[in-house]
Amino acid sequence: MGERIVVSTIGHLWHARNSPPPAVTHHTNKPTHPTHVQSNGARKALEDLVEESRRKYAERDLQRTVIYSADQYGNWRRTRSRPIRPLSTIVLDGSTKQTVLCDALEFLKNEKWYADRGIPYRRGYMFYGYPGTGKTSFVTALAGELKLNIYVISLANKGLTDETLTELMVDTPPRCILLLEDIDAAFVSRSLTSTVSATTRPGTPAENQNSGSIVTNVTFSGLLNAIDGVAAQEGRILVMTTNHIEKLDPALIRPGRVDVKVLFDKATRAQVKDLFVQFFIKPPVPATDETIVQSSIFEDNPSALEDLAMQFSQRVPEKGVSMAAVQGHLMRYKSSPEDAVKEAEAFVQSVLGSQLPQ
Numbered sequence: 001m002g003e004r005i006v007v008s009t010i011g012h013l014w015h016a017r018n019s020p021p022p023a024v025t026h027h028t029n030k031p032t033h034p035t036h037v038q039s040n041g042a043r044k045a046l047e048d049l050v051e052e053s054r055r056k057y058a059e060r061d062l063q064r065t066v067i068y069s070a071d072q073y074g075n076w077r078r079t080r081s082r083p084i085r086p087l088s089t090i091v092l093d094g095s096t097k098q099t100v101l102c103d104a105l106e107f108l109k110n111e112k113w114y115a116d117r118g119i120p121y122r123r124g125y126m127f128y129g130y131p132g133t134g135k136t137s138f139v140t141a142l143a144g145e146l147k148l149n150i151y152v153i154s155l156a157n158k159g160l161t162d163e164t165l166t167e168l169m170v171d172t173p174p175r176c177i178l179l180l181e182d183i184d185a186a187f188v189s190r191s192l193t194s195t196v197s198a199t200t201r202p203g204t205p206a207e208n209q210n211s212g213s214i215v216t217n218v219t220f221s222g223l224l225n226a227i228d229g230v231a232a233q234e235g236r237i238l239v240m241t242t243n244h245i246e247k248l249d250p251a252l253i254r255p256g257r258v259d260v261k262v263l264f265d266k267a268t269r270a271q272v273k274d275l276f277v278q279f280f281i282k283p284p285v286p287a288t289d290e291t292i293v294q295s296s297i298f299e300d301n302p303s304a305l306e307d308l309a310m311q312f313s314q315r316v317p318e319k320g321v322s323m324a325a326v327q328g329h330l331m332r333y334k335s336s337p338e339d340a341v342k343e344a345e346a347f348v349q350s351v352l353g354s355q356l357p358q
């Protein structure tokens with residue numbers, strides 16, 4: 001039955017829901033469950049209400065990054081929206097952030113350039129490297145900066161086939177980020193697979209090398225077709241992420257499919273320092289009165305924060321730990337940057353001790 005809204009002539013409004021709200025809606029924003037609106041003669045009030053709601057909803061989405069996920073039936077479902085993550089909160093090595101942003105902006109404004117040369121209007125990025133180094137977070141922040149929504153496909157979704165993948169491609173809006181995460185989990189290089197599993201052989205579903213179980217029902221050729229076949233949308237930005245680029249089939253990462261490869265490595269000291277400053281420059285969570293005093297020191301004296309950040313970064317080895325691990329440590333001491341510095345060595349020891357070889 002869906003939802004029921006009643007508008008009366010004297011301005012009262014009833015909104016009745018007979019079933020739980022749908023978890024998700026399609027990317028066209030058409031509700032998957034109907035909403036019934038009933039007006040006791042107040043047609044104008046009703047129209048205004050609907051228009052106002054539509055406007056507010058669209059306005060709210062402008063401040064947010066909306067994430068759609070593929071279901072096994074070949075439909076996009078709106079799974080969540082989150083406030084735009086500022087790009088400034090992502091700390092990458094050197095000029096990586098700026099380079100990727102400029103590349104994407106350049107792409108988005110040059111549709112005609114591609115058309116004039118008969119080059120498919122698409123751009124592909126491969127973000128690869130150590131876990132917890134910001135690959136997914138950067139995609140989210142980039143989407144916010146470019147004002148694009150994110151469409152996520154998990155190849156591990158067993159219901160997904162070559163056909164449903166093609167349908168999803170057809171149904172992707174012209175401007176969006178299409179995200180294929182942990183691509184190595186489904187497709188590894190032909191040369192690395194055993195003769196039996198032939199994981200990425202065209203037309204064969206990918207199998208897990210160790211167990212032989214099917215990890216996806218999408219074939220390698222089906223995936224390549226989805227990326228750059230006729231159904232693939234013009235204007236879309238494809239981002240694939242992996243922790244193991246060396247395991248990928250070269251066909252998947254050849255130019256045209258992947259135009260820009262970006263390495264996400266463990267944190268440099270410069271990154272650690274920047275993250276520390278960024279973490280503590282904003283008012284900390286007030287735990288005690290003392291904490292509040294500390295925060296005002298930084299506001300009046302940013303060089304004190306710089307000094308602490310420098311001391312902290314010097315206690316962390318260059319490219320020794322991931323940014324996620326550093327963030328986890330800072331979270332533990334979110335009310336006391338001094339303690340975060342004091343405990344830095346113990347933190348590093350515990351991370352290095354627990355790190356598994358990649």
Ligand SMILES: Nc1ncnc2c1ncn2[C@@H]1O[C@H](COP(=O)(O)OP(=O)(O)OP(=O)(O)O)[C@@H](O)[C@H]1O
Nearest residue numbers: 089090091092131132133134135136137323324327
């Ligand atoms: N470079 C970075 N700058 C700022 N925050 C970071 C960075 N790298 C990681 N983080 C933080 O660490 C957490 C994990 O990051 P994220 O999921 O983006 O890493 P990932 O590289 O995608 O990991 P995985 O390969 O395991 O999926 C997030 O909360 C994020 O805020």
